Amino acid sequence: MKRREFGQYCGLARALELVGERWALLIVRDLTVRPRRYTDLLDGLPGIPTNVLSTRLKELEQAGIVERQVAPAPQRGVLYTLTAAGHELEPAILTLGRWGATQLGEPRPGEIVTPESVTMTLRAVFNQEAAAGLTASWEIRAPGMVLHAVVTDGKLDAGPGPAPDDADLVITIPLTDELASYQNLMQAMKCGLVELAGQRKLLDTFTRLFAPQAA
Known part of the structure; x- marks a missing residue:
C-alpha cells in the first residue's frame, strides 16, 4: 500500500504521513503503555480488521517507530514495542488525549474502555507540579481492569496490572452498568463509592493529582 503524501516540506505533514493513517496512533498509544503481541493489539482494538x-x-516498522522483539522467557513468540523514536510520540499523544477528552460527551453504543486508554488518561492528567517530592502508590481495581499508579519523588509510573510492590492504597470500584472509564472511576472516588484498603488519606491525594487540569 502506497503511503499518503501531502507534498509539503513540513514537520506536521511528515508526521501525518507516518502516523496519520486510521488506527496508527491507537496502536502507538497501546505500545506506549507496554509491549504487546499481535493478538494483544487485536484484542485491545476491537473493530480493526486483521489486514489493517x-x-x-x-x-x-518501516518508519522506525515500531520494532519486533523476542518475548522474554517464559513467554514465547514476538512482541511489538516502540523504538526510541516511537517513544518520542508520547507527549503528542498525551496532548491529543487531553484535548480529545473535552470532546467525548456520552459513550456511544458499542464503545469500550481498555486498560491502555485509562492508563494514558492518567498519564495525561497527572499534575507533576503538585506531586513534587511525593512518594506514594495506588492500585485501582474495577470490573475487568486493574491499574497501578506509583509516584516516586514526584515522577509517575502508571500502567495496567497490580502495583509492583504492595500499594499504599488499594481502591476497589464496584461499577455495575457503567464503563470503567477515567471519568466514571474518578466520579466514584469523589462520591465515596469505593472500597479502600491501606492509607485512606491517599484517596484525596489521588483525586487531586489526577484531576483534569484547567487549560
Whole structure:
C-alpha cells in the first residue's frame, strides 16, 4: 500500500504521513503503555480488521517507530514495542488525549474502555507540579481492569496490572452498568463509592493529582 503524501516540506505533514493513517496512533498509544503481541493489539482494538493491523504494523516498522522483539522467557513468540523514536510520540499523544477528552460527551453504543486508554488518561492528567517530592502508590481495581499508579519523588509510573510492590492504597470500584472509564472511576472516588484498603488519606491525594487540569 502506497503511503499518503501531502507534498509539503513540513514537520506536521511528515508526521501525518507516518502516523496519520486510521488506527496508527491507537496502536502507538497501546505500545506506549507496554509491549504487546499481535493478538494483544487485536484484542485491545476491537473493530480493526486483521489486514489493517498487519499493514499498520508493517508501516510503523518501516518508519522506525515500531520494532519486533523476542518475548522474554517464559513467554514465547514476538512482541511489538516502540523504538526510541516511537517513544518520542508520547507527549503528542498525551496532548491529543487531553484535548480529545473535552470532546467525548456520552459513550456511544458499542464503545469500550481498555486498560491502555485509562492508563494514558492518567498519564495525561497527572499534575507533576503538585506531586513534587511525593512518594506514594495506588492500585485501582474495577470490573475487568486493574491499574497501578506509583509516584516516586514526584515522577509517575502508571500502567495496567497490580502495583509492583504492595500499594499504599488499594481502591476497589464496584461499577455495575457503567464503563470503567477515567471519568466514571474518578466520579466514584469523589462520591465515596469505593472500597479502600491501606492509607485512606491517599484517596484525596489521588483525586487531586489526577484531576483534569484547567487549560
